[in-house]
Amino acid sequence: MLxxxxxxxxxxxxxxxxxMAVSLMVTGFLFGLPIxxxxxxxxxDVIKGxxxxxxxxxxxxGFSVPLTEDYVTETIREVQQxxxxxxxxxxxxxxxxxxxxxxxxxxxxxxxLLRLIANTYGKPNEFFGYNNLPALDVTDGARFxxxxxxxxxxxxxxxxxxxxxxxxxxxxxxxxxxxTPLQYGYYGGWEVIISSFELLMFALLAVCIVIAPVxxxxxxxxxxAVILSGKYGKTKLIxxxxxxxxxxxxxxxxxxxxxxxxxxxxxxxxxxWNLPLQIxxxxxxxxxxxxxxxxxxxxxxxxxxxxxxxxxLLLSAKLKTPYLVxxxxxxxxxxxxxxxxxxxxxxxxxxxxxxxxxxxxxELNRFISYQFGGLVLDVLTVRAILYALCSVILLPLAKxxxxxxQVA
Numbered sequence: 001m002l003x004x005x006x007x008x009x010x011x012x013x014x015x016x017x018x019x020m021a022v023s024l025m026v027t028g029f030l031f032g033l034p035i036x037x038x039x040x041x042x043x044x045d046v047i048k049g050x051x052x053x054x055x056x057x058x059x060x061x062g063f064s065v066p067l068t069e070d071y072v073t074e075t076i077r078e079v080q081q082x083x084x085x086x087x088x089x090x091x092x093x094x095x096x097x098x099x100x101x102x103x104x105x106x107x108x109x110x111x112x113l114l115r116l117i118a119n120t121y122g123k124p125n126e127f128f129g130y131n132n133l134p135a136l137d138v139t140d141g142a143r144f145x146x147x148x149x150x151x152x153x154x155x156x157x158x159x160x161x162x163x164x165x166x167x168x169x170x171x172x173x174x175x176x177x178x179x180t181p182l183q184y185g186y187y188g189g190w191e192v193i194i195s196s197f198e199l200l201m202f203a204l205l206a207v208c209i210v211i212a213p214v215x216x217x218x219x220x221x222x223x224x225a226v227i228l229s230g231k232y233g234k235t236k237l238i239x240x241x242x243x244x245x246x247x248x249x250x251x252x253x254x255x256x257x258x259x260x261x262x263x264x265x266x267x268x269x270x271x272x273w274n275l276p277l278q279i280x281x282x283x284x285x286x287x288x289x290x291x292x293x294x295x296x297x298x299x300x301x302x303x304x305x306x307x308x309x310x311x312x313l314l315l316s317a318k319l320k321t322p323y324l325v326x327x328x329x330x331x332x333x334x335x336x337x338x339x340x341x342x343x344x345x346x347x348x349x350x351x352x353x354x355x356x357x358x359x360x361x362x363e364l365n366r367f368i369s370y371q372f373g374g375l376v377l378d379v380l381t382v383r384a385i386l387y388a389l390c391s392v393i394l395l396p397l398a399k400x401x402x403x404x405x406q407v408a
Contacts, residue, residue, distance in 0.1 A: 002240035003247070010248050016210045020252060023206035024259055030199045031260045034192045035267040043104040053268055057186050059109040064185035067279075071181075072117055073142040079114065079133045082106055097131050113184060120147050120282045124155050145180055148282045155283060155367060162345035167369045170376040177287035184279050187272025190290035191280065192264040197297055198360045201333060203256035204305050207249045208312045208329050212322035214241050215313065215398075238399050242313060249309045253302060261294070277364060284365045286380075297362045300380060303387035304359050308333070310394030317398050333357065344368050359383045 010016055040052040047055050065071060082088050088102035098107055107114065107130055114130035121136060122128035136142075152175055155161070156168045273291040277284045286293065308329070315325040336357035341349045344366050352358055353368055368379040
């Protein structure tokens with residue numbers, strides 16, 4: 001009954017309803033932008049919005065195939081043959097490209113696929129497009145998966161990454177778990193979600209704003225003396241407040257997730273949920289499907305939320321007003337937004353990747369790892385452990401902070 005009372009106390013506040021309404025509208029707008037701004041091109045016009053998405057899915061349907069060595073080899077040869085006809089070629093400075101029907105009929109419907117294949121053969125940090133395919137020698141086959149292994153090896157041996165032998169071995173073992181041949185297909189909705197996860201920071205902030213007065217609001221209203229002098233004021237009531245805060249945070253998070261994931265999947269469809277991440281970038285080392293990657297990152301963001309609720313409750317128990325709580329929380333949440341990593345090694349970068357804002361971003365292709373003696377962990381695992389521990393540590397501190405509060 002106490003938990004129910006405290007939960008309803010949070011929920012029925014006008015400020016709660018206002019903050020949640022604004023946050024949901026902001027989330028809906030931000031995750032809806034890729035839908036509203038979506039456009040694709042045909043030879044003589046541009047198709048926007050839902051019509052453009054439907055056209056793109058129709059075009060991609062013909063290329064939902066396993067990327068076998070034979071298929072990749074044949075695809076590269078088809079592009080090379082197109083470049084052998086002078087009438088098909090235009091020039092952009094020194095870069096040749098295909099024009100007319102050669103481009104719109106043969107390249108445009110599968111340009112994402114061709115870009116994926118071409119980039120596999122490029123050097124790290126170089127962009128390759130379909131117009132680089134004619135330079136490849138496929139006389140003895142494309143050797144596509146050998147090229148993937150070689151590029152991953154080049155990335156791991158890049159001196160700027162400063163990876164130890166143990167870290168390199170970890171990433172090699174992880175990437176070897178990726179099943180081949182890769183199955184290609186359409187994954188538009190999942191791509192939008194994965195690339196927009198950091199926008200959920202506004203949902204985390206909204207929850208913290210609502211939770212901030214849980215203890216400090218009692219100080220501000222002068223009801224702390226009544227609560228702490230009551231029979232269960234220092235025991236069951238504090239536990240009920242904390243539990244209600246976590247229940248509210250979870251419910252609010254699920255509601256924001258429904259909007260954030262529901263809009264892209266409703267517009268682009270759920271196609272591609274079971275496809276491997278490597279069809280977005282062949283050097284991604286995680287052996288996940290798009291659905292698995294989304295669920296794992298949602299789990300990490302939820303752990304970040306739980307830790308931020310714990311920190312909010314601790315500050316609320318220690319500070320006199322909710323405004324002081326937010327003055328501390330907002331910089332913690334959003335200052336990392338203005339900090340850019342200059343690599344993937346070094347204390348500054350490794351710490352930055354663990355701060356709340358950066359922890360919402362999957363960082364799937366950056367080979368970020370942490371070594372503790374002989375133990376190597378990837379960034380996703382470290383984030384999960386770190387924020388789970390923070391939650392466990394902060395909750396008792398929040399409870400103790402309110403119990404030890406001295407009534408004025």
